[in-house]
Amino acid sequence: MNGNFVYNNPTKLYFGEESLRYLADELKNFGPTVMLSYGGGSIKRNGIYDAVVEILKDSGKIIVEDAGVMPNPTYEKVEEGCRLVRDNNVDLILAVGGGSTIDYAKGVSASAYCEEDAWTKYWVNQGNPTCKTVPVGAVLTMVGTGSEMNGGSVITNRKAGFKLGKVFGPGLYPRFAVLNPRYTMTVPQYQMVAGFFDIMSHLMEQYFAGNADCTTDYINEGLMRSLIHSSRIAAKNPKDYEARSNIMWTATWALNTLLKCGKGGDWEVHQIGHAIGLVTDATHGMTLASVSLPYYRHVMHDGLHQFVRFAKNVWGVSGEGKSDEQVAEDGLRCLEQWMKEIGVVMHSGELGVNEANLQAVADAVLILPVGYRTLTRDEVVAILRESM
Ligand code: NZQ
Ligand code: ZN
16 A cells, blocks of 8 residues: 555444434534525425424524525535525535535535635635635435535536536535435436446546555445445336445445545546536536546556456456456446446437537546546547547
């Protein structure tokens, strides 16, 4: 294992069907005013809103309603939330929803009292808060991003022309997160499988980097195998609690900073995915699914040993009588087969990428100098074209 690292994850998790009952205990740790942030209304239809509001009221909290956080949350919406926080002197932002709502809550937390332009300070310059921040708590309703136990806040700024991620430090991680797998049962199949691929992508982004033998990779392989197993069950029977709860747990560990310990990371698939999301507003996990195979086939030769390991340890590919290239290609073929099986979008064309907007997408891709190969802009265009 190489490198020096600090592992510090302060988020307290409550997991399982009974988990919401701990919310009342958590609320005692914060002041009287709670901003209840949520999305477009799914929590009103499935009863989660009523359950949360009842606990807030029983705990004597003043509720500040903050509805309408959209998938791929915008910076404009963050500014709106900041005004609500300041006007009401909010003590806790309770995000009830998926990654979009939780990412948004962290963005508001860091920006509400920021005296500089928050977009530039955090998302462009990747600075850290120097002002007062507001504690965030989460009730997770959609599985995939890992936002419930990390500092990630991915925000879209259409005026600036970028969808950018900021990873805040542990001070901005949710103080607590309630993970009830039952709450995810009403997620539509399309969103559900997009979340499954998002998890796989987080695992692969961290796996395909580095050359050292590293314990972290063995943990990662275990999570990938569990995800592949459970997602096959859940794609056929979304009501399978065992599979859905395993996937919820896997998603959290896939991106709560454990898997980067002693490793770098790649994250170029996410940069391309964010650019597609910016231009088309497509679902995050599907943007990743649509470009992953062309991307990995493109960089496979630069990190061949790890693609061979992926094929053998994750997919059980036999190496007998094959060259390393053949084994690595077989691994990617298994990945492709699994993607088709669970039903993710295989082509970015289906998400709205076409010859007319291809250059705009490419312009919005951040090229990171990490992973096994640093792409050129021409390579980005070639991968996008192949993904269509
Ligand atoms: O808005 P509502 O009505 O709640 O509907 C949502 C939304 O339309 C719906 N949904 C959520 N829970 C539901 C439900 N529908 C029925 N029943 C439920 N229980 O699902 C739709 C998608 O929700 P969203 O929160 O957008 O999904 P996701 O969790 O995939 O979040 C995506 C966002 O997270 C960012 C992505 O870029 C994207 O903006 N990411 C955040 C990361 C992080 N914080 O570390 C890392 C990821 O790589 C990712 O970039
Ligand atoms: Zn992701």
